[in-house]
Amino acid sequence: MSALVDVLMTHYGAPAMTADARVAASVPPPSVDAAAAAVLTACTDGADAAMSVFVHGCGGTLAALDLIERIHAAQCQQAFGVSLLMDEAVERFDQGWYRCMGPDDQTTDGTSPDAVKRHASFQRALKGWLRRRAAFPERTAQDWHEWITVSGTAWVVTASDPLWPAQLEDLRLHASWAPPLCLWGRGDVRALTACPAPLAIIGSRAVSDYGAHVAQTLAGQAVRAGHAVVSGGAMGIDACAHWGAVDALAAACDGQASLLDSASMPCGPTIAVFAGGLNHIGPSTNARLFEHIQTWHGALISEMPPDCAPVARRFLMRNRIIAALSSVICVAQARVRSGALNTAHWAQELNRELYATPGLITRADHTGCHTLIDEQAARILQSCEHIDDICHERHAPHWPSVAEPTADTTADTMQPADLSDNERIVLDAVRQCHRQRVVATASAIGQYCEASVAMPVVFAALGALEMRGLIANNNGAFAIL
Known part of the structure; x- marks a missing residue:
């Protein structure tokens, strides 16, 4: 060693x-x-x-x-x-x-x-x-x-951690892509998994009153429905989206952030993804916003080490994380050369649902949105009030209750005593897949099982474990509950 x-x-x-x-x-x-x-x-x-x-x-x-x-x-x-x-x-x-x-x-x-x-x-x-x-x-x-x-001041999570957002593994779909090895973050680490299918709201730094209204309203409606709102922490549309989420959270809690610790709190968090490390969070004009995001149980995250500067090429790579974290991406306002269109491109590559906000054809503010709509890459956002039209069903965000760690309550040792030998082997194999950053499909789980456990036995054990609520099947990828 x-x-x-x-x-x-x-x-x-x-x-x-x-x-x-x-x-x-x-x-x-x-x-x-x-x-x-x-x-x-x-x-x-x-x-x-x-x-x-x-x-x-x-x-x-x-x-x-x-x-x-x-x-x-x-x-x-x-x-x-x-x-x-x-x-x-x-x-x-x-x-x-x-x-x-x-x-x-x-x-x-x-x-x-x-x-x-x-x-x-x-x-x-x-x-x-x-x-x-x-x-x-x-x-x-x-x-x-x-x-x-x-x-x-920061937490770090990786794919083997229980609070890792599993949708980032979609960045393995192409040989030239890569998910982050880890994420550094400040704020509430639970925000990463509070919503299974977050909404990203993106757009230009130069923002009109119309674009700001769309971003703020859409974000507010989303968090009230329990969804997480993801954006890039920049000026303009990003800031409007984050503020819309924060303001809705504050209103729902009567200004008391501690209420968000309740499992019944029907509000989702907001997550800001940065191109540079956490020691280079910016712009400084959004410093108050970043404080509020953390206060209201959101998260500030980056895949880059703390001292990495946010150079231009890292913004383009940051955009893939915004797209991968989200199931729906909405371009609230973008000119034809806006960096938000790079995020939209990642959304297309990752098969995410993409919406674009139409604007006046006499102004350049929405030419990027119009291009996405014209090329049939994005659907038209027809309302910023009816969030159910574009997002999954309303839900209470998943806020794990806080428990003190003990030596015998770890994810690796908590197993019901009445598991069969084969169920125990398969459950351990699911955990091994997660530790090794391998998507836990049935075939992958089978490879980590003992040689004596044949694939029909693996399938039977997976079904039994799922019925008992110990694992979940997410489109063929199994996760520990």
Whole structure:
């Protein structure tokens, strides 16, 4: 085990917390997988499909970080084993590739033109990760903790955590895409999963009174119906959407934020997604808005490490997260060259439902919206009052009750005593899929089961576990309840 992985295991290697326990503290501590994902993210330069595949092949973020750390240490010592470790990394990448692409894509000797090209691309990526790793400053164990948690002000979640928004895994649908390895956040971590199908409201920074009214009204109606509202935290339409949600939340609670802790509170949160790290949240003119989002149990999130600046290309990658988090995306106002159209493009690629707000044809304010409508990429938003026309059914947001963590109430140890051996094996396999960042389909679960458990038995156990309310089937992907 590498020195850094040993540090992370020492700090964060306690049994994983349940969703309830993670909100017992004002800033819940990261899991060891999330801490490892945070370090791996710093080794990349934004979204990195090669890293995502590599993590799959290694069996999780901790094992992936350990291998990179061992290569880094061998390079620093100019040891003879560097080439062997590099070969091991390529082998792990191949394993991840086959997991992602399926057995039909496997080649026996890795010498096909596609395999050679893929290996060369991965080796370039690996060299980049190692170069960035070599540039890390020397850090003590406490320094690492301060960096990962932004001096104790931020939480970090990854795909193996119970409060990870599962819809981000849709970013695995294409080989060149990648979901975030982790998300840093401030505010209420429960906001990420409070609504299964959030609404994104996006648009231009330059906003008209009409566009502002659409964004604010739509957001207010959405949170009153229990939905989460996602946007980018920028000036203009983004700010109007967030304010519309916050104002509706405040009105529903008579100005008392503590009421949102009630499981019966019929209001959803708002989530702001940033292009830069949490130390670069902006613009500063929205500082009061960001405080209110946190006060009203929303979240400020970023996939980038805390000190990463919000350079232009990161806004484009940020947009994919906004689209992936949401099931419906509404462009409230956009000119023909608005960055909101990039988010709309991601919405199309991810098969999200897309709406655009029509405006006056004599003004340029809505030319981007008109283009989306003309190309039949988006449906016309016909009302900002009737939220049921575009969103799923009204619901109470999912706010897990706060419970103190105990050694025997973790997600890994809570199992009914009367489970059959096969049900216990299959339930453990579902958890293993989540830990390894693998979508928990029946076939994937079968691969993590013991050899003695045949697929018909897996299907039967999944049905029994679902009937007992221990797992949920979301379009073929199983999740622990």
